[in-house]
Amino acid sequence: MAALAAHDVPELAAIAPQVLDAANRFLIDDTQYLKPEDRDMLSRAFVFSEAAHRGQTRQSGEPYISHPLAVAGILTAWHLDAQALAAALLHDVMEDTGVSKLEITEKFGKPVAELVDGMSKIDKLEFQSKEEAQAENFRKMLLAMARDVRVMLIKLADRLHNMRTMDAMRPDKQKRIARETMDIYAPIANRIGLNAVYQELDDLSFKYLHPRRHGVLAKALKAARGNRREVVSKILDGIKHKLADVGIEASVSGREKNLNSIYRKMQEKQLSFSEVLDIYAFRVIVKDVPTCYLTLGSLHALYKPIAGKFKDYIAIPKSNGYQSLHTTLFGPYGTPIEIQIRTQDMHRIADAGVASHWMYKSGDDSFSDVQQKTHQWLQSLLELQTDSGDAIEFLEHIKVDLFPDQVYVFTPKGKILNLPQGATCVDFAYAVHSDIGDRCIAAKINHELVPLRYKLKNGDQVEIVTAAHAKPNPSWLTFVTTGKARGHIRHFLKSMRFEDSVQLGERLLLNALSTLHLPSQSVTDEVWDKYLRENGVKSRNDVLADIGLGKRLAVVVTKRLAQLAGQWQEESPSSKKGPAVTIRGTEGMAIQFARCCNPIPGDPILGLVKKDQGLIIHTHDCPVLSKGRVDADKLIDVEWDPEVSRLFDVPIRVLVDNARGALATIAAAIAEHDANIAAVSTQEPEDEDQRYMQIQFTLQVSNRQHLARILRGLRALENVYRIQRTRA
Known part of the structure; x- marks a missing residue:
């Protein structure tokens, strides 16, 4: 018992x-x-x-x-x-x-x-x-x-x-x-x-959270119920009679918004309490799906529908399985009426969602769609767990995916995908498959090319263009909204950064070994194993990545490896210089070029190892280095590779005559010297009578000689007064 x-x-x-x-x-x-x-x-x-x-x-x-x-x-x-x-x-x-x-x-x-x-x-x-x-x-x-x-x-x-x-x-x-x-x-x-x-x-x-506001609204809602009773009763009777006249059996009831949804609506749409309460809401429950649409037609004949206020969640259910027809009508006295039309099964799912699987189990497994959608979302949690580095990042992704507002878009084959409001083409690509997201290069909306950051709208047909060698761009993180997209991009960038950091760490370690006149072959696998056990590190690559990211100093690691190899000499390594690390400019995320001085090939340069950022390349005369607050152990001798093939950004400031066409003349001169203009901004003179105007360009050049040719060409122009390469 x-x-x-x-x-x-x-x-x-x-x-x-x-x-x-x-x-x-x-x-x-x-x-x-x-x-x-x-x-x-x-x-x-x-x-x-x-x-x-x-x-x-x-x-x-x-x-x-x-x-x-x-x-x-x-x-x-x-x-x-x-x-x-x-x-x-x-x-x-x-x-x-x-x-x-x-x-x-x-x-x-x-x-x-x-x-x-x-x-x-x-x-x-x-x-x-x-x-x-x-x-x-x-x-x-x-x-x-x-x-x-x-x-x-x-x-x-x-x-x-x-x-x-x-x-x-x-x-x-x-x-x-x-x-x-x-x-x-x-x-x-x-x-x-x-x-x-x-x-x-x-x-x-x-x-x-807001006890006073809750109390005021609860009191106002209670008072409003009495005032609204007559209007609600009139609308209910009108709906019931209309449905009875056309032979539709239905359960009709009024429904109230909860207090927080009333408060949110007042805040979002800047409405007063009385304006929010002026909308009357009703629910109609019928026997089957065809009757839902018959009911919709009957009610549209009774009261005029408001344009753009109809949503068919039966044909396109929400991601949580919710199904209903939503329409808003002009009721008696001109009052808006919101109506939901659904079947009894839909009503159960609307109230109990995935729990309806246990509540109303049936042999035909009629709620498998709800179970399937929930299962897909739960599986996406496991994907996020794999891609998220820590718990706070994981929770951030989950919060993003929990917002209920959604857009419904179509694949080229007509499959419907639902995404959060504000989702972009990149979010769509990752929703289709992570490989599509990683390799996307362009997108077409309704057969027209759009930027990848385009925000999707209801009903858009989305086609993603991919390339075999494409990879995620860090800038995507500034506009994607779904946790899946954000998680995959971050995971990819972390993997790439790790690989880049291992390569840089290896170069820095070899440089430090040369400084100690220690041959690299003397650091055997046995020596590495001792070092890893001593420091509790899993692998050699983890140590190299830490060096590349500035979490460990190459000279300190090298000294300890030399001691473990039995080849440490007591003379100070700081007085010696090893060979400079060669910079090609294409090393990946582990090597960055300082924004304060924008070094370009031909500039004398130094490398600064910065924690969690890797190796930052500065010019010798960079203001950041000249302030003297940089630890000497973190400075690395670096030099440009003779065969650097990429372009580098360099800012210049040009003072020109404040005359019509000045900008076009200078832009044409820059183009003549095979240089790209990455950005341009102008500073108009404060006084209309002032003769000069200042223009700031960000040019893309191959090296210092290329920049010098451009500057000589600009100085030859009649309307140019002064040119200066700018630094932070």
């Missing part, structure tokens, strides 16, 4: 009578849909959890066991299975009472233990900040959810009960939890289709 009796709990007197009553209501009434043996397991789970939590209380003073019991009770409304309900009863025992995962596995089975583990926070690891700890816990939970969506359903029920019972907490803690709920948990509930949970979490978050 599932009901709890005295012989089940040795110290029955220790359990509060109200808790025992709640447990019996849960086990006898709420879980009627389960088999007797499943309810017996839940009885054991309650007894185990109560014993583990005995003596613990909530902030309100209630016995702690009342919380997991309430969470399990919320889940019964979705008809979740016995494993999920048992995990809900036990969800805090690992975290708060020291019960091990092994113990739960032995008593309740591995699936229950995995669910409980997915719910437990990561307490044993050390984090640098509270934000990092929070992000790592989210990552663990979301990845557990990707393996089993029941983890998230339990977590949402847990958060919902906590939000309902926060009155006893300190205001600062209330605000922190409410902010976290509004940013993460409410959007997740919306993303997986739990509309009722989303609405309640959203409203409760608003209540604790």
